[in-house]
Amino acid sequence: MADPLLEITDLHATAEGKEILRGVTLRVHAGEVHAIMGPNGSGKSTLAQVLAGHPAYTVTQGTVRYDGNDLLAMKPEERARAGAFLAFQYPVAIRGITNAYFLRSAVNAIRQHQGLEELDPLDFAQILETKLKAIGWDDSYLSRPVNEGFSGGEKKRNEILQLAVLEPRLAILDETDSGLDIDALKTVAEAVNKLRAPDRAFVVVTHYQRLLNYIVPDFVHVLADGRIVKSGGKALALELEEKGYDWLRPEAAIA
């Protein structure tokens, strides 16, 4: 089998001096979809943010290799340029900057880094139209400031639109389902499924099994108290839905 795209080994991380990740080990290959499930406070979002390079978290132990490189040594923008993408649980509003302008800036920042010619507004508009068509969406919020005044569902959709435009090799979705009603959830999941590709890996972080009915994972991992305590196939998600998380807590296992 090919080398993993993402290889996390014994990862420990703290926030404000408190240890949240306590030894996470995970391997993700191109083309795979991994779901990370777990109760609140288990460290799911921390794992997602540490992979994206959030400055509030400090890695105290362990390694993360991405495409053979030391991911932890890279700045957030270097990770993005290398094809790592995090769909935020709480997307940030950028006042005064339209979505279209923002997306063009991001694409051009990446192209500039790759030594490619920058796209002018007209070229970019065409590309954007193609991408929107591919995921079946209209251009209704391209001219609005990024996430400003967006509903919860619009913000999550906007994250997936960015994913579609930036074409990452590793896409991490952090609780993309939270705050979505069932119709919005289906819309987002359908778009994600259209973006699945043999050279692209997904790490889907979620609290509920519901999302996994629509984005069907190859692997399911349960994170509890900062460690992966169980891994399995998609059936594990259904088992969790039925039994909850308590039976998997380390202290429960010891007892």
Place this chain on the structure above:
Amino acid sequence: MKEHFLAEYRAFVGNGGGSARAPAWLKPLRERAIARFAEVGFPTTHQEAWRFTSVQSIAETPFSLIPPDTPLPTLDDLAPLLVGGRATPRAVFVNGRFAPDLSSAQGLPDGVRLGGLAAALAAEPALVEAHLGKYARFDAHGFTALATAFLADGAFVSVPAKTVIEAPLQLLFVATAVAGHPMWHPRNLIVLGREARATVVETYAGLGDAASLTNAVTELVLGDGARGEHYRVQRESPNAYHVATTYSHQGRDSALESCAVVHQGRDSALESCAVVLGAGLSRHDLTAVLGGTGGYLILNGLQVLGGRQHVDHHTCIDHAQPHCESHEVFNGIFDAEARGVFNGRIIVRPGAQRTDSKQTNNNLLLSRDARADSQPQLEIYADDVKCTHGSTVGPLDPTALYYLRSRGLGAEAARALLTYGFGTEILARVGVPDVRTQLDRIVRERLHMDSWQQAI
């Protein structure tokens, strides 16, 4: 130093007061104004309205009027400052004096006036006197008194009733590279008649690095049902001092003098946008009176300052009549040791029911030594009204920076983009494309945006 300005005044009057054809009423008005200045002098930081802005450096500089024979710039020199190119209708003022050869009123509809105030006062005194000084007062503080004492010339715009002008009318005030400490006191009067529509762009710019004092007074009068857009751009040299005082007064008790005044009649609509990029010290008092029912006002402002620049906006929106709506958004971007002051007063007069007023002031501090003070001030004397206000002062949001970096933008580009957004929030509301494009370019230059990050 007050004595210096009084001596300047005596010399000014001794030389004929700028124009031999000045109307008879002007002389006593000037006398009253200079007497007022002699009494109050320049404002000090002991006065509440000037608490954050010391004008001591102005008071201690021997500013003087300059001889009328200073060389004029060419149209080529002015081209970068012209909105919409050389064809744009314009009144150009060089070092405070109207420059007919650089101005153009070609192609404007019959009855429209665009030119110098002194000439208009001589040729059509009735047209000017019907409005000049009717809406404001000169005795508010030393600067307004001085401006009135030195009242000689400025811009005069008159758009007759029901006349619609598509092209923006530009008032361009340029300071050339004059040695010493020149001062000028442009007095501008803009009148839109009943149901008239026009856009006026008032620009103050420096062609050199003159340590000049501009003490401008603009009165803007909208008749019933008129629609006006007014843009004021100040991009003078960092050595320059810029004071623009704006008082308006409902009623007749102070019909003598005024400063930048926005006065609206019934069902009129005004969009106003003040952009400050220049001058070392600038102060703008802006009063907008909604003096007729159904008035609508948009009052926006953007300040982008660095170095040791200081800007102070005192705005006052006066809801004098019921059923009026006002929206005010001022954004400030302050780098290095720049300092911003915003005081936003909203008055809702007794009986001004169904007033809808919203005020927002956001200040971005790009350095540890930058500072902004924001003071909303609501005075509401009616009970069926909707008034909201909000203000923020702070650095760039670290979470937003991280969000942009996670999309591939470098730290510098992310900072620039967030900062630019603060500016575009105001610029996107500028209705005239030529004006928007020009301002957008200036702001991007100021923020050192990369070439590909162009245009909104």
